[in-house]
Amino acid sequence: MSAPESTTTFAGTFPGTFAIAVIGGESTGKSTVAAQLATALGAVCVPEVLRGFVTEHGRMPRADEQQIIFDAQAVTPAQDPVILDPAPLQTALYSLAYFADDSLLAPGLAHAAQLELETEVLPGGRSE
DSSP: OOOOOOOOOOSSOOTTOOEEEEEESTTSSHHHHHHHHHHHHTOEEEOOHHHHHHHHHSSOOOGGGHHHHHHHHTOOOSSSSEEESSOHHHHHHHHHHHHOOOTTHHHHHHHHHTOSEEEEEOTTSOBO
16 A cells, blocks of 8 residues: 655644654665555655655765754654654664764654654564
């Protein structure tokens, strides 16, 4: 099942918004799971910022661009419910793994603490 992803986003997070974030490794099916959740819940889906960045620039972001990706992924629409594809925490973990930069970890964890649910997509599209 596939659903179109919304591109309508607003700066900042909105207290009281019911938000679910999807995390997982590359090409595990996060966007598919997020779209299915959005369809099932009648939710807006915040699309993966990294994918758009790679498409626009033709490359992965550098270490100095991780904050830009993080900030853009942390945007939450003022609509309930919201599905984040993926959580900003994923950008923080990538920054740590690829660049040994832990500067986004604390804000990533703080953002994750505001979520109703964070689900991990495993290889093969299974969720936990």
